Structures are given as structure tokens and as C-alpha cells.
Amino acid sequence: MADHVVKAFSEELDGLANELARMGGLAERAVAESFAAIVRRDTALANAVVERDAEIDATHREVERRAIRLMALRHPVAADLRQVLAAWRMSGDLERIGDLAKNIAKRSLVINQSAPIPITRGIERMGKIASSHLKQVLDAWSNRDVRAAVGVWFQDEDVDAHYNSLFRELLTYMMEDPRTIGPCAHLLFVAKNIERIGDHCTNIAEMVHYLVTGEEIATERPRADSTPTEMDE
Amino acid sequence: MPDSTERGPLAAPVMTAERVERGALTGAAAKVSARDISVYYGAKQALFDVSIDIPDRAVTAFIGPSGCGKTTFLRCINRMNDTIESARVSGSIEIEGKNIYARGVDPVVLRTRVGMVFQKPNPFPKSIYENVAYGPRIHGMAKSKAAFDDIVEKSLRRAGLWEEVKDRLHQSGTGLSGGQQQRLVIARTIAVDPDIILMDEPCSALDPIATDKIEQLIDELRQTYCIIIVTHSMAQAARVSQKTAFFHLGNLVETGPTEEIFTRPRDTRTQDYITGRFG
Ligand SMILES: Nc1ncnc2c1ncn2[C@@H]1O[C@H](COP(=O)(O)OP(=O)(O)OP(=O)(O)O)[C@@H](O)[C@H]1O
Ligand SMILES: [Mg+2]
Numbered sequence: 207m208a209d210h211v212v213k214a215f216s217e218e219l220d221g222l223a224n225e226l227a228r229m230g231g232l233a234e235r236a237v238a239e240s241f242a243a244i245v246r247r248d249t250a251l252a253n254a255v256v257e258r259d260a261e262i263d264a265t266h267r268e269v270e271r272r273a274i275r276l277m278a279l280r281h282p283v284a285a286d287l288r289q290v291l292a293a294w295r296m297s298g299d300l301e302r303i304g305d306l307a308k309n310i311a312k313r314s315l316v317i318n319q320s321a322p323i324p325i326t327r328g329i330e331r332m333g334k335i336a337s338s339h340l341k342q343v344l345d346a347w348s349n350r351d352v353r354a355a356v357g358v359w360f361q362d363e364d365v366d367a368h369y370n371s372l373f374r375e376l377l378t379y380m381m382e383d384p385r386t387i388g389p390c391a392h393l394l395f396v397a398k399n400i401e402r403i404g405d406h407c408t409n410i411a412e413m414v415h416y417l418v419t420g421e422e423i424a425t426e427r428p429r430a431d432s433t434p435t436e437m438d439e
Numbered sequence: 440m441p442d443s444t445e446r447g448p449l450a451a452p453v454m455t456a457e458r459v460e461r462g463a464l465t466g467a468a469a470k471v472s473a474r475d476i477s478v479y480y481g482a483k484q485a486l487f488d489v490s491i492d493i494p495d496r497a498v499t500a501f502i503g504p505s506g507c508g509k510t511t512f513l514r515c516i517n518r519m520n521d522t523i524e525s526a527r528v529s530g531s532i533e534i535e536g537k538n539i540y541a542r543g544v545d546p547v548v549l550r551t552r553v554g555m556v557f558q559k560p561n562p563f564p565k566s567i568y569e570n571v572a573y574g575p576r577i578h579g580m581a582k583s584k585a586a587f588d589d590i591v592e593k594s595l596r597r598a599g600l601w602e603e604v605k606d607r608l609h610q611s612g613t614g615l616s617g618g619q620q621q622r623l624v625i626a627r628t629i630a631v632d633p634d635i636i637l638m639d640e641p642c643s644a645l646d647p648i649a650t651d652k653i654e655q656l657i658d659e660l661r662q663t664y665c666i667i668i669v670t671h672s673m674a675q676a677a678r679v680s681q682k683t684a685f686f687h688l689g690n691l692v693e694t695g696p697t698e699e700i701f702t703r704p705r706d707t708r709t710q711d712y713i714t715g716r717f718g
Contacts, residue, residue, distance in 0.1 A: 208716045215715065281674060283701045286714045420703025 207285070215280050219289060222272045226293045226300075229265040230344040233300045236262065236307035237340055237403060241333030244314040244396065247322065255311035262304035269297035292417040296347070299406040299413075303340065306399040306406075313392045320389040328375060329393060332368045332400045339365070339407040347414045355414035358407055359423060365404035372397045470495035470635065470665040471516060476530035478511050478520060485511045488530070489691045491684055495634075498657060498666045500676035500697065503686035504717060509669045512686070513637050516667070517553035518546045534635070551578060554628035558640040560620030562612035562627070567604050570612040570623055571595060574631040590630055598626035599656050618649025625656060629664075636660065638668040642675065654679050673713050677701050685709045 209216045236255050243252035273294040276282055282290050317323075339358050346354035373394065380390045415423045469492035478486040486508045493499050501509040511520070518539060520526040531538050539549055551574070562570050571591045574580075581587050591608070595601040600622040604615070612623050621641060628636060638657075642650040657666060657679050670676050676683055677697060684694040685708070693706045704710045711717055 208711060210715045211717065212715060283673065283677070283713050284704050284710050287702060 215286075218272065218276055218280065219282075219286065222269065222276065222290065222293050225265060225269050225272060226297055227344075227348060229262060229269060229297055229300050230340075230347075232258070232262045232265060233303045233307070234337070234340055234344065236304050236311075237333070238337050240307040240310040240314065241330060241337070243311050244317065244333075245330045247314075247318045249315060249318055252311040252314045252318075256308050259304050259308040262301060266297050266301040266304075269293060273297075288417045288420060292347075292413045296410050296413050299409045303403050303406050306403050310396050310399050313396050317389045317392050317396075320386075323379065323386060323389055323393065328368070328372045329396060329400070332365065332372065332397060335361075335364055335368065336400045336403045336407070339404060343407045343410045343414065347410065347417070350414070350418050352415055352418045355411040356423065359411040359415075362404050362408045365401055369397050369401040468495075469493055470535065471667075472533045472536075473512075473515070474531050474533075476512065476515055476528065476532065478508070478515065478529075479527045480523070481525040485689055486515075487689045489686075490530075491691055491694055493665060493667060494682060495665045496661060496663065497682060498661050498668060498680040499682040499684065500680035501667065501669045501684050501686060502671075502673065502676050502712070503692075504712065505671075507686040508689045509686055510639055512691075513555075513639055513667060513669055516635070516637060517550050517555055519550075519555070521546055551631045552633050553635045553637060554631065554633040556621070556624050556628055556636065556638040556641045558643050560617055560624050560644065562615070562620050562623050564611065564613055566609045567595075567612045567615070567623060568608040571626050571630045574627060578631060580631065594626040594630040595623075597629055597660070598622045599652060599659075600626055616649070618645050618652060621645060621649070621653055622656065625653075625660075629660070633664065635665045635667070638666065640669055640671060643671065650675075673701075685712065687712070 236258060239251055240255050242248060243255060273290050276290050280286075339361060343355060343358045345351070346358065376390045376394050376397075380387045412423050415421070471493040472491075473493075474490050476486055476489040477484060489508075489512055501513065503509055514520045515528055515532060516534075516539075520528055528540065531540060533539070534552070538544075563573065565573070568591055571594050572587050575587065575590050581590055592601060592605075595604060600619060603619060604623075612620065615623060621644075625636075625641075642653050645653065654675065657668065660666060661681075668676075668679060670679075680697045682694065683697045683700040685692045685700065685704075685706075687708050693700065693704060693709045695705075700709065701713065704713065
């Protein structure tokens with residue numbers, strides 16, 4: 207698309223996108239490292255994830271500040287408007303993803319104090335899927351690739367399905383050996399957090415669809431079995 | 440970040456104005472139906488086969504770069520182009536199903552049904568009262584003084600000007616502020632009880648407050664009239680209209696519900712114009 211006649215307008219839109227891209231990178235890293243902290247029982251890494259969440263929050267505020275400024279001063283319409291709205295809402299999702307990664311890292315600090323539980327393998331698998339969805343959906347955004355975004359949107363079922371099987375597995379462990387109840391409960395919340403990261407990825411996928419086409423995703427996504435997913439922190 | 444490409448893989452194909460028009464605002468019958476309107480000034484063609492349906496009791500905005508033919512098209516709807524020696528119009532315009540270019544149609548009568556408000560407020564150099572009573576008088580719309588008083592008051596009230604001028608009805612209309620003058624012109628226009636009101640950049644000479652008052656007035660008048668407004672302000676088109684038509688180089692490029700034009704225009708030319716990308 208051509209530049210605006212008023213060059214500063216194009217520059218401000220680019221600036222907004224750059225901040226969001228940076229935020230996406232920070233969130234990806236936080237998610238990947240929070241799982242690594244659990245799998246490798248790496249306390250230093252977990253602390254680093256917790257520490258760096260402040261940077262994601264700051265970037266979120268910066269994206270909002272720029273979006274508000276664009277709205278107030280440039281009155282964007284059409285594709286420009288969609289770009290600003292999408293960035294604003296996506297940064298909300300990325301900020302939540304950052305919080306969830308921080309929460310996972312914090313729980314890993316507690317889990318690491320108990321004996322290792324073999325179930326962390328399942329968590330690792332789930333984490334890999336969620337990380338890959340986040341990467342795919344951010345790539346879809348930067349390439350304006352609706353098909354890729356819709357793909358991520360449909361794949362969210364994988365995360366949901368993994369969560370449900372993990373939930374059942376953890377229950378068996380806890381019933382077999384009550385001493386594992388503490389760390390298993392924390393792992394359950396970790397799994398729930400991963401499942402939520404997946405949900406935020408689908409939100410972002412929806413935003414990419416809206417950004418490019420101007421329309422909502424029309425299809426109803428088939429929901430995986432949601433029996434045990436009502437548990438909360 | 441890559442350049443934002445509007446035409447992603449799933450984006451709609453480029454629509455011709457006609458295809459867009461067919462899908463847009465279906466339902467109520469059109470008040471004005473233009474078909475294949477072309478206008479020539481001497482040898483120069485200013486409009487190319489413009490076809491559009493304009494709904495009643497709604498505001499339709501015409502937008503587009505300077506010289507794209509907005510005023511030319513507006514002037515077709517009340518046959519003001521007849522008054523230009525070199526102008527030639529082809530195609531048809533129907534108002535409520537009757538071709539206004541048919542033989543036997545009196546342009547003067549037509550113009551009482553299709554009122555026009557211009558960019559510069561142009562009250563007559565007469566009293567406020569006479570400005571409003573003038574039209575009804577020459578068309579013999581009232582007999583008694585009381586009947587004229589009634590038309591004047593009603594029209595000034597509808598134009599939102601009554602309270603400001605009721606104590607000085609016999610002072611000159613040209614002594615009012617620009618915004619008041621524009622509302623006086625609107626009162627004068629509605630005094631002859633038209634069906635359609637054409638407005639050619641009615642706020643471009645006004646400050647923001649006077650503009651707000653005119654926009655509020657337009658919003659009230661659309662309950663009763665078919666209103667067409669030409670404006671260079673994208674924000675104004677977005678605020679006051681329900682339907683928007685985008686003209687470019689004498690062509691009607693795209694029409695649709697205003698909300699759609701300003702959130703997801705289909706044609707790249709519309710997109711480029713409303714987002715400020717025309718060099
Ligand atoms: N009386 C005339 N004689 C010759 N050419 C004319 C006449 N009126 C308009 N034109 C030409 O017709 C084209 C369309 O003009 P028109 O006034 O309809 O444009 P517009 O969209 O209303 O522009 P603006 O936004 O500047 O008012 C222009 O190229 C203009 O120069
Ligand atoms: Mg004009």
C-alpha cells in the first residue's frame with residue numbers, strides 16, 4: 207500500500223507495528239523460557255522470566271499510548287483503523303500471555319522444590335504446541351497471512367485436547383501417591399495456563415483475520431471436550 | 440513489519456461500482472435513481488456512466504478529490520446543468536420513478552422539489568422574514584399574512600434558527616453570522632416543502648461549532664427528507680451520512696453503507712482516498 211500523503215502518519219503506524227512486533231518477541235521468549243524452567247528445573251531461568259514481565263507490561267502501555275495518539279490525532283479509517291485496533295487488542299492478548307508465562311515460571315519455582323514428576327513430559331509437549339502457535343500467529347500477523355491465522359485458530363483444539371488428557375493423568379498420580387498432590391496441583395495450573403495461552407493465540411488469529419479482510423472469522427470452531435476445564439486458580 | 444497489503448489472500452476481488460451498488464442498501468425503494476449519467480462540458484466529458492440509487496429519509500454523502508464530478512452530478516439532480524450553455528447530459532434520472540429529463544418536465548417546478556444549499560451561505564439581501572417567505576410567495580403557497588407567518592416560523596424552527604432570530608425577523612439576513620446564514624438558507628430551502636435537499640459543501644465556510652449545528656440539523660432533517668451532501672471532510676461524511684458514494688475522475692467508483700466504506704472499502708482507490716494516500 208502506498209504511503210500517506212502526510213508521511214508522519216505512515217511513520218506512526220510503522221512505529222506502532224514495530225512496538226507490537228517487539229512485544230510479540232518478548233512474549234514468545236517468556237513462554238518458551240517458562241516451559242524450559244519447568245522441564246530443566248532451572249530456577250535462575252524462572253526468576254529471569256518473572257523479572258522480564260515488567261518489560262512486556264511497559265511495552266503494552268507503549269502500544270496503547272501510540273494507539274490512543276493515532277486515534278486522537280490521525281483519525282484512522284478503513285485499513286488504517288483496523289491496523290490500530292488490531293495492534294491495540296493484540297497487545298492486550300500478548301500482555302496476558304506474558305502474565306501467564308510469569309505465572310508458570312513462579313509455579314516452576316515451587317514445583318522444583320519437590321521430587322521430579324514424570325508428567326513434565328506432557329507439559330513439555332503442550333508447551334511446545336502453544337509456543338509454536340504463538341510463533342505461527344505472530345508470523346501470520348507480520349505477513350498479513352489470513353490462511354496461516356485461520357490455521358492456528360483451528361489448531362487450538364490440539365491444546366485443549368492435550369490439556370484434558372494431562373488433567374486425567376495428573377489425577378491418577380495424585381490418587382496413587384498423595385505426596386505428589388502439591389506439585390501435581392501446581393502442574394495442573396501450569397497446564398491450564400498453557401491452555402489459556404492457546405486461547406489468546408486464537409484471539410490474535412481472529413484479529414489478523416479482521417485486520418486483513420475487515421470481517422470476523424465466520425466459522426464456528428469445534429470445541430474439544432471441555433469437561434474438566436472449568437477449574438480455576 | 441511489511442507494508443500492509445489490503446488485498447490479502449482472502450480479500451474481496453475489486454468490485455465495479457455497479458456490482459457494489461447492487462449489493463448495497465437494498466430494501467426500501469430508491470428516491471432518486473440515476474442510470475448511465477454522462478455529462479460533457481463542450482467536448483470534455485466530466486462524468487462517465489454514473490448509476491446510483493439514493494434512498495429517501497437518509498443522508499447520502501458524495502466524496503472524492505477535487506474535480507472528480509461531485510458538483511456536476513449533484514447539479515444533474517435538479518437540472519441546474521441546463522443553465523450552463525456548454526453542458527450536455529445523457530442518461531436518465533428518476534425521482535420516484537419519473538424521469539426528470541423527460542419532455543414536459545418544468546425545471547423550475549423540479550427545483551422546488553429539489554432544493555439546493557451551496558458552499559457559501561447566500562441569503563438574499565432582504566429581511567430574514569422575506570428570505571424565508573420568498574419561495575412560498577412566488578409559488579403561491581399561501582394567501583394570508585398569518586399563513587406566511589406560519590410558514591416562516593415553522594421553517595426557521597426546523598432549521599434550528601427561530602430562537603436566535605425571532606426578535607429580529609425584519610432585519611437583513613446578510614447581517615447574520617456565517618453559520619446562521621447557512622441555517623437561514625436551509626430554512627429558505629425547506630420553506631417550499633421540497634422532497635430532496637442537495638448540499639454542496641455546506642460547512643466548508645463555517646467554524647466547528649457552526650458546523651456541529653448544521654450537522655445536527657441535517658440529522659434531524661433526514662427524518663423527513665432525502666438529503667445528498669457533498670463534502671471534502673471524510674470525518675463529516677462519516678458522521679452525517681448513512682450511505683457514501685466515492686467519485687474519482689468522473690467515475691462513481693464505489694457506493695455502500697457509510698460504515699462499510701469507512702471500515703472496509705472494497706476498491707483500492709476508495710481505500711487510498713479516505714486514508715489519505717492520494718499523492
Ligand atoms: N461550467 C463548467 N465548464 C467547463 N468545465 C466544467 C464546468 N464545471 C465543471 N467543469 C469541469 O468538470 C469536472 C468536474 O467538476 P466538478 O465541479 O463537478 O468537480 P467537484 O468534484 O465538484 O470538485 P470540487 O471538489 O473541487 O468542488 C472538472 O474537471 C471541472 O473542471
Ligand atoms: Mg464541487
